[in-house]
Amino acid sequence: MGNSALKMEISSDWGSAEIAVLKVSGFLDFSGIAMLSKFFDRIAEEKWSYVIVDLVGLEAMCSAALGEFMGYRKRFVERGGSLVFAGLSGNIRSKLTLLGANKIFSFYQDVRSAINAYKWDYKKQSKSVAISFPADLALVPPIRQFASRLVRQKGYSVKDAFRIETIVDEVCNNAVEHGLGGAENTVDVRMSVDKEKIDINVSNKSAPEKVAVLRELTKPQTRGTGNHVGTDDKRGRGLALIRMLSNDMDVDITEHGTTVHVIKLREE
């Protein structure tokens, strides 16, 4: 079987002015380095600082070519960005790992994952997930564990994740206990996590006549005397705990329902 001819192509319409994708396919050996250098000269002339090298159609790469990529990467790091690889096949990944490239370059499954990582690391973009579920306490444990996994996956510490899990648990339990039941009255949870914080919004529908009672229940305890609450006051205890664990919290109660908004900063 003959080697496929080397092909390269640059694209920049990836929704971010700093990002360029260089697609390299075929057989990249020593003879292809001149072509690579020509393409990187072109990239260097532009304002791009984050270059994703898409290797999805690459059949082989020689160590000299990898050395070239290392040099180019340095250039983009100096511009405040980087050069990363995406779309590596099992064979190419093994080869590059053997050459130690994994210690220098980030590898991503596809171009999209590389762009997502860029936005997270460089643009502090948040990831948002919205979940709607019927008001039933049985469904709260899966929701709170989801919140914990979400932030752990994004690099938050076990301790931060545990506190976030507790906050989500308390807010959702309150929403289920004090909201309207039935399949049509869902509890809506939205979690937006970025590098520095998680923003949690939980809404439930409630009976209009309960507004006054709920407002009374959700009043903050007097500051300075501690957050102690009556031992038989479940709602109050939950809210006090959320206040203690979070950095900001507000409750919006209308005749349509209640929305609790909590911000928890990443501590570790």
Next chain:
Amino acid sequence: MDLIFPYTISVRLPSDLEIIPSIRKFVSEVLQVSGFSAKFAFRSEIIIDAICNNAITHGSAGNADNEVELACVIHRDRVEVVVKDSGGSPADIEKLKEAVRRNRLGLPLPDYEAGGMGLEIVKLLSETIDITVDENNVTSIHVVRKREDA
């Protein structure tokens, strides 16, 4: 409190592969608190994994800011999973349709290493799988899986 069936859990998630493990485990736990066996939950996890993976990889027209919608309708005897992407390329949609149509029997084994096994697993693990595409190339995959002992 007893859950009232059927009920729906809906999730909007970013079109980002990283999120899939948390989502599929979430659904697995929801199924288990709804009385389904650990084995049923595990197999459903494989289904969620594959179709979300597909929606994110092929169904978002290259835009990382898009969202994928997942809805699980949980009945006593079955679960319906609907995953809607944000609009893929016509070529990807054709490939997907072809993959869904392909007869399970006499199926030539695809190249595992190159990927593309996901949908084949979904077909093997579900009762039905349907695909609809709207005028904006938004694709919905609808999978039904019945409880084994139903």
Next chain:
Amino acid sequence: METQIQITCEEIAGKANARIVRFVGDLDATNVDYVTEQITNYFSDGLVKIVADFKQLRYVNSTGLGVLLHFNKSAKERGGCFKIANLNENVYEIIEIIGAASLLDIYDELNEAVAALN
């Protein structure tokens, strides 16, 4: 980023080029890169006979399966092997359902897999 999988390695007495590699967690599209790196490192260190202990591998999807087949092939190309032992029932069934059980070198018990090393 937290990976969903942990890999640890253990020597096997009397077999210098073999290792028991324990997988703990989930093997999926989000961590095949990491797993490939680890296993490839073993191969490049001459550890081409691997016994993978899946006792605590909770989950594997099609991407994960692809990478296991790759290890199997890659180890054989280097004159070694990639044996898998102790699979949990759920994981084994998925491998079986899609017809990959016969393509992998699978053992019920870890000691059987170790004994089969030559």
